[in-house]
Structure formats: C-alpha cells, structure tokens
Amino acid sequence: MELLNALVLLLNYTIVPAITYGSQLALGAIFVTLVYGVLRFANFATGDMMSFGTMFAVLLTYYFQSVGIGLGILPTALLTIPFAIIAMILYMLFIDNFVFKYYRVKKSAPVQLAMVSVGVMFVTQAIIRIIIGPFDRRFLDGEKFILKASEFKEMTGLNEGLTIKSTQAITVVVTIILVSILFWFLNKTKTGTSMRAYSDNEDLALLSGIDPKRVVMITWIIAGFLATVGGVLYGLDKSYKPFVYFNNMLPIFAAAIVGGIGNPFGAFLGGYVIAFAEIFVTYAYKKFFTYLLPESLEPDSLVQLLSTDYKFAVSFSILVIVLLFRPSGIFEGKKI
Amino acid sequence: MSFFEGNKMTAGYGKGPDIINSCTIKVDQGEIVAILGPNGAGKSTAMKAMLGLLNLKSGSVVIDGVDISKLSPQDRVKKGISFVPQTKNVFAELTVKENLEVGAFLREDNINKVIEEIFDLFPILKVKSSQVVGQLSGGQRQQVALGRALMIKPSILMLDEPTAGVSPIVMDELFQHILRVKETNVGIIMVEQNAKQALSISDRGYVLVTGENKFEGSGDELLNDPEVRRSFLGG
C-alpha cells in the first residue's frame, strides 16, 4: 500500500506532467530540427513562430465561443487548429519567400541565416504583441479533468490521488497521432524520402532530380503543423503568453541538440529527456520517501536536488553536458 | 561523330581564370574513356563542364546529336547522363534501397525491376538493402554510388575518381564492376589518378595538361607511349 501510494505520488507529480511537457517540447524540437536539417540554419524565431500560430487559435477560439460553436467536453481550440495551421503556413511561406529565400539562393553561411532569423523573431514578436498584446491568456474550455484526485482516491482507496487533466490526455494523443503521421511520411513516402535525401546531401539530391523549392515548401508546411499544434497544446495545458513562448525556444533548442540536431526522431526523444530531467531534478521527494522509508529514517529536508527556480537551468546544463561529451547528440546513429 | 561529346570546351569557376581551354572529350556507348593528367590539369572540371555544373565560355556539349550546352545539370540527367561525384556521392543517412529509389526519382515507371537489375549487378547491395549507407564499408559505398547513378538507366555514366581512397583490392573489384556496367551498353567517362590501372580497363584515354588535350589514344597506345609513360605513369 505504501509503495503504491509512493508510485501514484510520483506518477501524479512527475511522470504525467513530464510526459505532457515532453510532448510539447518534442513537437517544437522536431520543428527546429527539420528547419535545421533541410534549410540549414538555427531558427531563432522558433518560439515566436509557435506563438504566432497559437495566437490565431486563441483569437479564433474567442470568436467561436462568442458565436456559440464548440466541441462540448473537448476544448474549442481543437476546432480552430486547422485554421491556425493554415495561417501559420501562409506566414512561414511569406517570410521564407521574402526573407530566407534570398540567402538560401545566395548560399549564405548558416550563421547569416541564423542572424536573419533573429530579425524575423523581432518582427514576429512585434506582430503578435500588436495584434493580441503581451498578456497572459487562458483559452481552455470544455471538461477540465478526465480523472480527479478525489475520484481516484475513492476508486482505489489510496491516500494519494492521481489527477489527469484533459489537456494532458489531449496533448499525448495529439502528439502520438501527429508524430506517427510525420514519421510515416518521412520514411514511407517519396516526398518524405526526398526531404531526407535533400537534408543529407543537397548536391546529390539536386542531381537526382529533387526539386529544392518543393522540399523547402513542404518543410515549411510540416513546420507549420508542428509549430501550431505544439504551441496550442502548450497554451491549453498552461496558458498563452507571448514572452513565455519566446523563452520556450530555449528548452526546445536544448531538446533538439540533445537529440542530435537534424535528426527528427532524436529531437522527439530529446523533448522527453529534457522534460523528465527538468521535473525529476527539481521535484521534492520528501513525501515519496516518507511513504517508502520507516519512520525513523524519514527525511526532514525537502529532498530536492535543485529548487524549482532552476527548472530551465537543468535543461540547459544537460545541453552543456551533451555538448561536452557527445556534440552530435545522444541518439547518434540511425536517423528517423 | 560520337554519342556524347564535349567540343572545344573553355570554362572556369565564377570570374576566375579558365581552368580548361578548348578541351575536347568524346565517348560512345559501351565504351570506357579515362581522363588522366597531373593535379590541377582540369580533369574534374572538364567532366563537370560536360554535366553543366559550370558554364561554358565557349565550346559545346552534344549528346546523340543534340546540343545540350544550355541545359541545367538536372535536365542533362534527364537526357541520360549520370554522374558520380568524388566525395559525398551517396546519401549516408538513407538505406541502400532508399538511395536507389532516390536515384530513380526522375523515372516515372515501375522502378522495382530496375532495382532488381542493380542488385544483380551488385549482389552485396541486395544483402544490405535495408542498412543505412553510412554504416557500410568504403567499397560497398562506392557500389551504392554506382547503383544510384545507374537507376535512371543512363546512356552515359561519369565517374569522378571512383577509386580515390579505397584499398587496392577494392579498386580491382570496383574496376570489375565498372566493366560490367560497360557491358550494359553504357558509355563511361572517368577521371582517374591511378592512371595505369584505369588505362588497363579503358578503351581510350585523354591526357590533359593545364586544361588542354595533350595526348589521346587507345588505352594500349597511351600505356606504351614513352612520353606519356615518362611524364604521367611514372616510367
């Protein structure tokens, strides 16, 4: 019984939130890694692009709510995702056409493109703040919980409750669907193979008749899906605040590099590595040990490796360690 | 009139000086032609000019009587000219089979038959078909590179130093493969450093010096020419 309580405690406070957060990071990290692999630059506008897509979802959610369209127990935002994705893709293609394309055709150094993406970051951030403002917004509606702590306690008779928020379930389900489709696309379709070929060896891909324009366009389309869905899921689960999205770029980068940049499957796993590390290192295990250890051995401190203030710092430290020992990422080897 | 010819080609990189000067290379189907010469003679440049990777200042490239000097490399590939670069000539992150599939992107028909033909030519590739190319040995990679280039069923195959950096045993094996490719009625142009070995399997050879044709003749002629021997074949 004590053991079960301890496990439920861990599940409730670390594993479930980590899987949710990890999924959100994973989508962003795949976005970063695809852009890096195919377009060959580190996109510093990542966080703000996710924010841009989410902004549309938020605005449309408010609109749908005002006219009374909804999904019942599911959040209205799910209904708005397709429209937000379209807006996101259009914006990305617009930016690519008027900004990135020039440098790509000129074959500028990746560093130059990275600096250009900083310009895009500024512009995107400005557009977002001008349209929706810098404030914190919640746009979750529908049923909030799938499983409430009290229900769980009643069901199992344990002391510890397990809460599963609907946003957590939605995040995991949507991520699994999206990522499965993506990996199927990349591995099993001709277009997907051509994307990977282009990312691997551009010159040879051109000689093989792969159309670079098409590859670039499809990359942005996929990026639009990942950025918007990742952003909306994060926003539903927590809240939508432009500055937070900008900052999320940092753990997302960390996830992409930990997974070996340019490697989508690595980025996917990297998201979870970062999320689990952040949460495990900053969780206070006092109660956990109270369940497991006899009374005489019970700890009186919080048994917390680092305070939660250092959540971000943990993921960045992992990044530094990975850079030190395995700069090509911890999932080196077969890609995708 | 040969099947594929580069006539009096003059070209250089960007605004730099001309690397090749009025250089002529010809090849027929079912023939192996070696381009030889000292370092910096413009061997690879001549080949790249024929593929369209750099623009001609004068001269022409003709295949089967059609002038293709103005076509992009991709369009020349569609005309049946395949190219195996010296380095980075495979998709290292893709599997063997995917490499072959990408090689056939320009084909519309069913490629499974072609893949089977390639597997017949290079049996080891069939065994390794689902392995990632990056994990293969050097010789196997070169076979993948050849196989990828053959997927469009080219009439002309251009090889840029196919044996650079492989062991002598692998080199012999590769030359055997190249001879087998020739038997499928493909015209082969190759740039080679290992001049003796290359000439021994070639029908004809060109010796370039500072971007110009210096000698040309059949493989045996060149091998036995005392001047060629002295200057390029090391006695």
Place this chain on the structure above:
Amino acid sequence: MRKYLNIITAYSIMMILIILVGIFQSWSIALSILNYCLISAVMTMGANIQWGYAGLINFGIMGYTALGGLAVVLVSVAPVPEAWSAGGFNMIMSLILILGIVLVVKYILKKYKSLKYRNYLIALVIVFGIILIRIVASPGIEAIESVNPAKTGFLGGLGMPILFSWIVGGLFAAGLAFLIGKIALGLRADYLAIATLLIAEIVVSIIKHEDWLARGVKNVIGLKRPVPYEINLQTSPWFINLVEKLNQGKLNLISSVSEKKDILNQLVIDASSVYVKLCMTGLFLTVVIILLILTQKALYSPWGRKMRAIRDNEEAAGAMGKNVVKEHLLIFILGSAIVGLAGAMMVTNDGLFTPGSYRPMRYTFVIWVMVIVGGTGNNFGAILGGFAVWFLWVEAGPIALFLINFFTAHLDEANALKVHLIESAPYFRFLMIGVGLLVIMRYRPKGLIPEKINTKKI
C-alpha cells in the same frame, strides 16, 4: 579625409538627433539617451570584437552584462556584518566544497584517462557534491536571508569605490567567458550561439534566485555613485551660483524676488540632474575613447591581422601554425570582459541592480542588431550601431505613436482600431528593429560603416 567622411556624417547625424531630443523633449532625457548610447556602444564593441575580428557568435551577452552588474553590488555595497556572522561560515565552507569538487573532477579526468566508468564517476562526484553543498549551505542561506529581509538579507559587498567594480565586472565576465570558451568554442558557429544563449540564461537564473548573493529579484537599490548626488548639488552654493550665472539674462527679466527665487530653485533642480548625467557622460565617454583607441590599435597590429586571417580562412591559418582555438579563446574572453564592463557601467548609471530585468531580447538580441547594423569588424561602426539602434529603441515608441496618430487622424478618438493601435505603440519598436535588421542584412550586409582594411598596410 574622404574615407572618414561617411563616418563623420553618420556621427554628426546621431549627435543632431540627440540634440533635437534635448530641444524638443528635455536635456535630461537627451543625456539619458546619450549615456545609454555610450553603454550600448561599449557592449557592441565587445560583441563586435568577437564577431567582427573572429567570426564568433556570442549570444550570451546578457550573462556577461548581468555579471558586470553583480560585480557592482559585490564591490561597492557595504558589507552586512550580521549576515556574515549568521551564515558567512557556511557560505565559505560551500565555496571550499565547490573548489574541492572541481579539483576532484580534474583529478579524475587526469588520473583515470582510460577508466570505462569515468564519466559516471564524475557524475557521481558532482551529484554527491551538490547534495553536500546543499546540506552545508542551506542553513547559512536561510540565516543570511532572514537578516533584515526587507533591506538586506544578503551578504553585502566589500564597500569599495564603485569605479573599481567596473574592472571587477570585466574580470567576472572574463572568468565566465573562459569557462564557456573551454566548453563551447570548438563547436560550430550556430551551436556556439545556442550554447552561449542557454548558458547566459543559467547565469541570470542563478543571480535571480540566490538571494543571499545580491538579493535576487528583490533588487539592490541606492547604489553608490562615482558622481555627485543631485540633492547635494542643490544645496551647494557654488552650484547655485553657477546656475544663476548661466541663466543671468533670463533671471534678470523677472522683477519679483520671491518669483525669482522659485524659478532659480527650479532651474537648480533641473540643472543638477543634467549635471549629474553630464558627469556620467564624461566617464562613459572616457571609457569609450580608451576602448576605441585600444581596439583600433589592436585591429591594425600584427595580432589583428592574424585574427582577421584566422577569421577569413580558419583552415589555412591553422595550417600555417596559428593556434586557432587559443586565439579564439583569447578574443572570446576579451570581448566578454568588455561586455561585463558595460554591464557594470549600466548598473552604475541606473544606481540599482534589478536581476529580474535581464532578458535575452533586450540584452542579447538588441545588442546583436547593433553589431550588425553598425558594421562588423569596424569599431567606429560598432559605436554608431550602438547609438543608432539604442536611439531607435527608445524613440520608437514616440515615433510609432506619432505615425499612428497621423494615419488614423480621420478616425474617431473612440475607434476600436485606433485605441488598440495606440495601446500597442510600445511594441512597434520590435517591428522597427526587426525590419531594420532585415533591411540592413539584405541591402547593406556589411553594415552602415563597413569594415575598411587598408590593403597597403598589409
């Protein structure tokens, strides 16, 4: 002379703009902008040394700036003896522990080169070390933070002159740069950018959350100044006399004695603030000029030529026997030290240390825009970039407001769009900076004042 013409023109335009602000807004605002321009120029010079001389992208500017600020607190604030006696011992013990861990890790790295589990061993040492440090430090931290938390709650500094902290700020930043350089300089340029961005974030989060060190987000206010205080000036007879003399003509027009006294009073208050800022300007200008002379000298020295050779062709320079990594590390440290110095100058100028305000947008990316806009590899360009972008950053709001009002003049005051736009005016600065950066990168990729290398000298 001709080749300096565009530099002189550009600088004159900047000066005229600042003077216009002085005339139309107020001299106090104009001088504030000027001071920040000078600080930005120093930061930009630091980043420019790394990017322009060596092609290194350092997105960790924020970290060095914050460390420079921290140096000001640690050097100039008076020590808090109660806090030291409450928890000083624990903190010193923790420091010794940290040093111990570093030494142990170094020892393992050196001694057990071939050991299979070496990395695990190191990880074990570090985790165990962290736990030990927490056990030792946490009572100390608690004790320190409970010493008069509203005012102190930290160890305080050394109580030394604040100008000294500028040097210390540079040293702090140099130390951090040494560490980062050792870790990350071997990486590809874009990896380096990401790594430095994240490391800076770690540094700032430590400063933010370790309250015992510098009060964290509770801020340290009322820092010392290297220049007089307004309130002292306002009561100094010589200053009042000076103001009176300068405004003689204006004052003579007023007949009423009491009115005259009021106006003089007001003038003295205004003048004191201008005077203080002018003093700061003098200090900052000195720093900028010294740095400019040093960097220009370095740029045209054999060392500068070597650096440019390395930047332009790393492989060839490496083949010629130049130690690329070592030179990169040196330049990385030097550039970062200058940024640290600028961070210390900024906190000195503000008179307060607010760790919560260090955000990458403002302290990393805007600085980088300054570098790109000014002209990479050119120190005059870097200073101009610092001036121009900071000016735009500050004045973008008012400019945007003016434009919005102009274009929506026909709309009703209560029009929703107009109201929304006016409320959003501050965010147009991001738009202007972003568009400015994109335009410069596209049409003037070498910046407003491009790098000019006198080929004859080489």
